[in-house]
Amino acid sequence: MSLIKTDNLPEHDDFYAELLATHKGLSEAESHALNARLILILANHIGERDVLSEAVALAREVD
Amino acid sequence: MSYDYQPFEYVAPPGLTAKEPQHKVIIVGAGPVGLAMAIELANHGVASVVLDDNNVVSVGSRAICWSKRSLEIFDRLGIGDKALAKGVTWKIGRTFHRDHEVFNFDLLPEEGHKMPAFVNLQQYYVEQYLVDRALEIDLIDLRFLNKVTAVEQAEDSAHVRIETPDGEYSLAADYLVACDGARSPVRSMLGLEFEGELFEEHFLIADIRTQGNFASERWFWFEPNFHPGQSALLHKQPDNIYRIDLQLGWETDPDEEKKPENVIPRIEKVLGHSDFELDWVSVYTFQCRRLRDFVHGRIAFAGDSAHVVSPFGARGGNSGLQDVDNLGWKLAAIVNRGASAGLLDSYNRERTHGADENLKNSSRTTRFMTPADGIERTFRDQVLKLAGKVPFARGWVNSGRLSAPCVYPSAAPDNIRLPAATRPGSVALDAPQGNGWLLQSLGGAPRLLAINCAAPDLGIDVVELAETPMVRARYLGDAPQALYLIRPDQVVSARWIETDKQAVQAAIDAMWEGRA
Structure with missing residues (x-):
């Protein structure tokens, strides 16, 4: 399987709002830590080594 | 003026x-x-x-x-x-980041509606x-x-x-x-x-008259080169009038910003020329409250x-x-x-529900346009960055989720084999009918809408709708026939594939009592 780059999350506005809400009131360091935990949790859920490498490369490339 | x-x-x-x-x-x-x-x-x-x-x-x-x-x-x-x-008339919206288009949407991609x-x-x-x-x-x-x-x-x-x-x-x-x-x-x-919420942001709103040649589309910019770090909107109106909205930041003085000597240079930067007249100017703040x-x-x-x-x-x-x-x-x-009087309760229940959906969507847009410093701005900026490269992120860019009628919560009779878009609580979808349109024949009175079936005689006018591919997609799905009870506001009240007189009468009674 390769990384999905087209729209794949229904109700993404809901998720985006939830993401911001969960960061509310956190310090910068706490936000970084939360993001790190979230990435690790999602990586485990995705469970596909190739997909994760593609995602890492894409995130890097866009910057 | x-x-x-x-x-x-x-x-x-x-x-x-x-x-x-x-x-x-x-x-x-x-x-x-x-x-x-x-x-x-x-x-x-x-x-x-x-x-x-x-x-x-x-x-x-x-x-x-x-x-x-x-x-x-x-x-x-x-x-x-x-x-x-x-x-x-317009249906295309374009969203830009700096000078690149990152996303566009077509609000009415299908045919068969009287109205755009x-x-x-x-x-x-x-x-x-x-x-x-x-x-x-x-x-x-x-x-x-x-x-x-x-x-x-x-x-x-x-x-x-x-x-x-x-x-x-x-x-x-x-x-x-x-x-x-x-x-x-x-x-x-x-x-x-x-x-509810009051957002600490000022927007300049200006109507200008110009012989410009902008498309009949909604154009929205995040951080345009002509207005760095803020957002801007351009929209065409009749009589060669264009609406321009410019985000100003909270620290600005509305009375100062409204002065023509301050407005005109900003508009010149948007248009790239000074061949225009100011028609109307105002400065506003956001509220999302009810x-x-x-x-x-x-x-x-x-x-x-x-x-x-x-x-x-x-x-x-x-x-x-x-x-x-x-x-x-x-x-x-x-x-x-x-x-x-249950009908007035149902107005309150249904329209506070609609208001909440509007408040939710407009608050989210506002948050995306005016992110708080820190992680909120980081996420916003990175969505915009990704949107330039990766298709999925384009839909995440939020310059406004445009008004569509909400679906009222309903426990009325329904059959899930019928299309979701016309489930009870939704506004009935228009479709061509004879030489006219379905919504015109529904009018403003309660109706029984019958497709490939007979409607019971219950003192409610019946609208018979002939099956076409459009009608099938909007009202039948894979069912051979369907009967819809439509409220006077053209909202679907209840629907059946097969039914009897008593069930329909019960649904009509519920409609007039304002039961959900």
């Missing part, structure tokens, strides 16, 4: 010389919502008195984006074709068309320069005190509908408060008096018209034949 503001005639009201008999309905405010309310009630046979403290239409273009649903409502009120002919996704038309034209229409209707008593100065209510009536150029008088009615805008005096006089309840005894609130949102989803004026659509037939049934 290019629009020719003509004052409407003030006539000394009869109440100044002798006490008027109790009216059916008093409507406070002759803006788009109040006027639409009066015409909708008249369509249902209910007389009303409309009171307005002013005697001209809206100064400045204000609400300009009228949604497909609003146009369908206008059609029933008798001004749909006029609004469509004068308005600028949106037309842009200045509020003053909408008000003028509605006033012209209202003046033709005997059931509407339109009173300009009649300012409400006090409101109170008894168990079975609402009472107002009114100031006119010729002195004061009092009026009473069975019900009062407050359509008196965001700063609603009626709301203040009843001591009711809005609840009344907890839209009905208080004999007084109902509709439009901005009940709820206010940020403007970037065109959810202000359009939601006000949806309030009218929902309240009109219910109030008429109560006034005309003493129908269940």
Whole structure:
């Protein structure tokens, strides 16, 4: 399987709002830590080594 | 100004010389919502008195984006074709980041609807068309320069005190509908408060006249090169007028920003030239707030008096018209034949639900456009960055989720084999029918809509809809036939593939009692 780059999350506005809400009131360091935990949790859920490498490369490339 | 503001005639009201008999309905405010309310009630046979403290239409273009649903409502009120002919029809929105287009949307990708996704038309034209229409209707008593100065209510009536150029008088009615805008005096006089968020942001709004050649599309910029770090919107209106919205930041002084010597250089940067005239300028702040309840005894609130949102989803004026659509037939049934007061509860329940959806969407847009410093801005900026490269992120860019009617929560009979888009609680979807349109034949009365089947005889007019591929997609799915009960506001009340007379009668009873 390769990384999905087209729209794949229904109700993404809901998720985006939830993401911001969960960061509310956190310090910068706490936000970084939360993001790190979230990435690790999602990586485990995705469970596909190739997909994760593609995602890492894409995130890097866009910057 | 290019629009020719003509004052409407003030006539000394009869109440100044002798006490008027109790009216059916008093409507406070002759803006788009109040006027639409009066015409909708008249369509249902209910007389009303409309009171307005002013005697001209809206100064400045204000609400300009009228949604497909609003146009369908206008059609029933008798001004749909006029609004469509004068308005600028559009359905494509483009979103830019700096000078790159990152995302565009088509709001009405399918054929087979009488009305387009949106037309842009200045509020003053909408008000003028509605006033012209209202003046033709005997059931509407339109009173300009009649300012409400006090409101109170008894168990079975609402009472107002009114100031006119010729002195004061009092009026009473069975019900009062407050359509008196965001700063609603009626709301203040009843001591009711809005609840919700106020966003600390200033926006400059300017209408300019130019012979430019911009497409009939909505163009939105995040951090454009011509206005660094902020956002901007450009929208075409009739008469070569363009709406420009510019985010200014909270630290700016609205009175300074409104001065032509400060506005003109900003507009020059947007257009890249100075060949334009300023038509109207204003500075506004965002609020996303509503009344907890839209009905208080004999007084109902509709439009901005009940709820206010940020403007970037065109959810202000359009939601006000949806309030009218929902309240009109219910109030008429109560006034005309003493129908269940449960109908007013259902107005409150359904339209607070609609308001919450509008508030949610417009708050999210506002948050995306004006992120708080820190992680919120980081996420926003990275969505924009990804959107330039990766398709999925384009849909996450939020420059406004444009007004579409909500689906009211419903526990009415349904069959999930039928298409989700027309489930109970949804506005019926238009479709070509004969030489006309389905929504026109549904009109403003309850209907049984029968497709490939016979409808029971229950004293409700039947609309038979011939099967076409469009009708199949919108109303049948894979079912061989279907029967829909449609409310007077063209909302699907209940639907069946197969049914019997008793079940349909039970659904009709539930509709008239305002049960969900």
